[in-house]
Amino acid sequence: MTETAAQPGFDYLIVGAGFAGAVLAERLATATGARVLIVDRRPHIGGNAYDRYDDAGILIHPYGPHIFHTNSADVFAYLSRFTEWRPYQHRVLASVDGQQLPIPINLDTVNRLYGLNLTAFELEAFFASVAEPAAQIRTSEDVVVSKVGRDLYNKFFRGYTRKQWGLDPSELDASVTARVPTRTNRDDRYFADTYQAMPLHGYTRMFEAMLAHPNIKVMLNTDYRELQGLLPWRHTIYTGPVDAFFDHCYGRLPYRSLEFVHETHATPQFQPVGTVNYPNDYGYTRISEFKHITGQAHPQTSVVYEYPQAEGDPYYPVPRPENAELYKRYEALTHTRPDVTFVGRLATYRYYNMDQVVAQALATFRRLTAGPEASELAVQPG
Incomplete structure (x- = not known):
């Protein structure tokens, strides 16, 4: 029996099974043999990038379109371990x-x-x-x-x-x-990144491959606070809202949320491109059609309307100076918790693209396994 197997509990509790949590779980389990418990309050992995087939059999993104693009060869190579790709340039x-x-x-x-x-x-x-x-x-x-x-x-x-x-x-x-450039040529691609592609079989399948390690255990529909006192672990990686972690002691950090209204239409195509913005009319900001994005062939098509709102799940940190100052107060509190690593959009109150979250998680892994806390947290590969 290895030393790892002989020790009770887990080396890491990771809160949140989105990109930040999944990347760190995979890296820690695969590269160091750490035992990882990853929990999420939602009933699925993948965070906001989660995708699924709707009742019509069309692959949709329940939390709005997630278009992968990056200039980082390292990020693209890392994710390529877990998925094949379909080239796609969003318009x-x-x-x-x-x-x-x-x-x-x-x-x-x-x-x-x-x-x-x-x-x-x-x-x-x-x-x-x-x-x-x-x-x-x-x-x-x-x-x-x-x-x-x-x-x-x-x-x-x-x-x-x-x-x-x-x-x-x-x-x-x-x-x-x-974030939105202005071009003097006829380039009508929304992004100009070197790598633009979608996971061939969807994001959820990619996340499943990332978390399919025997040292990783997944608990869904779970609030991590419910586990305190029930299971032992040595270090926490937290990817949720930083103000919630500290019980909103300085007040709530402002976020914008979205309501997603999904529709299926009995036509092969609803609109000419993946997304159409409506800057001046209607209550919604945009309509996205998933078949453009996924490349799926289907006699029907599914779309999503996005209605911004103040209340609901936190999606976008509101970039104003007073909010940045409030975050700095919470950030100072994170420095008092060496037993917890804060990573990801919500935990660092930044609007990151998916590739930026992956890059941040990979950098956090290197820091965890090379910094002063590494000797304390190091485990023998299982």
């Missing part, structure tokens, strides 16, 4: 002035919107002529208006942002709209 249209126009704004967007015939070189001059330079870029409004002027800002960004965040772009950090 988005915005419903503006009775047309569906490419977003991010590009040469075709401007020409079709204004009935022009500009070249790429002329578009740069056009943007320069309508831009309103700002002495200092502080807000999301500043980012867009200083690049493409107020009319494009009003048509494509202001209404969408107000719906998404419940705040005007002038009240939000510049990082919100800085």
Whole structure:
């Protein structure tokens, strides 16, 4: 019998079976032989990236579309251990002035919107002529208006942002709209990353492969607090909301949530691309059609409408200076808990893409197994 098997309990309790938790569980179990218990309050693994087949037999993302893209060869190579890929480049249209126009704004967007015939070189001059330079870029409004002027800002960004965040772009950090580039060519891909692909058989199958290690035990429909005093473990990895971990002692960190309304239609295709944004009309921000994203062939099609709301599961940290200051108070508390590692979107109050969460989890694994706590937590491979 190995030393690992002889010891009672677990080496790690991981709270949350999304990307951060699953990557750390896999790495710790596979690379160090650690015994890992991963728990999630939801009835499934995969976090918000979880996918499943709906009643029509169409693969859907219950928590809205998750499009994988990364510039990191390391992240892509790591995930490739657990899935094959289907190449996919996401395209988005915005419903503006009775047309569906490419977003991010590009040469075709401007020409079709204004009935022009500009070249790429002329578009740069056009943007320069309508831009309103700002002495200092502080807000999301500043980012867009200083690049493409107020009319494009009003048509494509202001209404969408107000719906998404419940705040005007002038009240939000510049990082919100800085995520969406402006192009002077005809590139209509939403992302420009080196690696753009979807897990061939879905995210859930990928997560199942990641967690299929004999040293990993999974408990679903479980609040980790219910396990205290029932099971022994040596170190906690927490991927949930950091303010909830500390019982909201400084107040709640603000998040935006979403309501997802799923529909199935008796037609092979509902819309021309994976996602259509509605910046100025209706209560929803966008409609996504899953078959574009997954490549599934099916006589019917399923779509999801996204309605932003203030209450509900936390999805998006609200990027405002006062919220960053509140997070810093919670972050200071995390430093008083050497027995807990905080990782992931919710635990670090940052809006990370999926690949960024994977990269953060891999970096956290290296730190856990190479830092001062490594000797205390090291176990013999089983």
